[in-house]
């Protein structure tokens with residue numbers, strides 16, 4: 001049985017006091033045990049403060065990115081070892097905004113995923129097609145390449161620390177959510193693809209949590225989660241307001 005995950009990607013949004021206020025609200029209003037695992041991904045500079053607020057809860061605080069190396073000369077980047085020092089051991093990799101605007105390729109994602117998993121981190125690997133790719137009938141070949149290249153060389157044993165987020169780029173921040181059927185079709189494809197690629201792939205893929213992301217809101221989450229291969233949501237906008245984030249989790 002795969003546990004559901006509701007993850008909030010706060011992106012480069014929210015001031016420190018806004019991030020702290022959402023964290024405090026979550027701490028105060030969420031029961032100490034929730035059926036779903038809850039995660040938040042604040043800006044790097046908000047991580048110490050948000051994780052200290054959420055320190056005694058079960059809410060996971062993760063980073064939106066990490067550089068795949070030990071402490072070294074790499075100006076402007078953040079090492080997994082520095083994250084670990086402040087208690088962060090979960091990271092997003094390959095969010096479409098980083099792919100689209102910051103040149104993050106499947107190969108770079110692969111380096112990050114390998115390094116982070118090797119350091120004992122949990123990784124949420126984001127994949128998804130653009131509108132042009134969907135309209136030209138290439139959704140599945142894009143997803144397949146993102147899986148093959150991004151997860152190349154990863155041992156099956158490390159898959160228990162991996163989460164995949166299917167985020168169609170055309171649905172992110174646009175208000176255009178994929179239908180539950182479109183999302184389910186992509187999730188089933190991803191699970192099947194992973195089953196065929198790795199040693200012990202069938203078992204690995206059966207236990208892999210695959211999240212949907214792209215304009216998830218309190219009024220559409222239930223129909224998405226009703227699908228058998230959708231194990232939760234990676235949520236941008238609706239996680240950045242306390243009320244809607246709480247509604248999603250509930």
Ligand code: PEP
Pocket residue numbers: 009011167171172173174175213214215216234235236237238
């Ligand atoms: C995201 O940033 O991963 C995302 C899915 O954003 P939104 O929910 O705002 O579409």
